Amino acid sequence: MTLVWAEIAKLGQWQPLDSEEHIHPGELTGSTTSDERDQGHVDRLTRSILHHGYSPERHGQLGLNLTDHGENIYHHASGIETYPEDHQPHEHLLQALQDAGYGEVPVHIHDQQSDPDGEPAPRYYHGTTESDLEHVRPNHSTRGTFGPATHAPGYAYATGLESAKDYAERAADQHGGRPRVFEVHPRGPVEDDPKFDAAGNNRGNNLDDKRSRHGFSVVGEVPLGHDEEY
Structure with missing residues (x-):
């Protein structure tokens, strides 16, 4: 049992785990096609990232959600350039980072998987x-x-x-x-x-x-x- 899961076990109940890792955008996969994305949002973010450099406070932050059934990216935090009417900002940000050829970025990890030593995640x-x-x-x-x-x-x-x-x-x-x-x-x-x-x-x-x-x-x-x- 890992130290983190050992501490969780002391609480007597399952809890999700949160952390942050630096991940290359090319290693992340979105769930939409180019036809489903708003290319205007993608282009605007790409230009801003190329001009300013990527900043979570400016452009928002990606999250990586882990469950027993797989993983997916999600919108962890908004930035000052996140449009309120954008209903899939994580997809647009991921594509913009990839289009800008950006390197590793901080990604919030939200782990909702079952405890590997026996405590199941909620269903x-x-x-x-x-x-x-x-x-x-x-x-x-x-x-x-x-x-x-x-x-x-x-x-x-x-x-x-x-x-x-x-x-x-x-x-x-x-x-x-x-x-x-x-x-x-x-x-x-x-x-x-x-x-x-x-x-x-x-x-x-x-x-x-x-x-x-x-x-x-x-x-x-x-x-x-x-x-x-x-």
């Missing part, structure tokens, strides 16, 4: 009526799914297995369709989903609900045994 689930789900993306509206309470914009949601089943059943009751539950894994840091919204309304969510600004990717669908009912 997350998403309840829905949507079929063929591949990603749970951040919701940029504030309308709540159930009742009058609101969501904070810019988050995607996941939860424990039983809560996901509950949400799937509620969605089917209110909107029709077949309840489905998908196991998902996070694409960046995860936090507790607040029980109350900014106006003090109980949002009707469950205590094990989580949210992330970076979304979740689907691992697979969980069989519910409801096929004969739909």
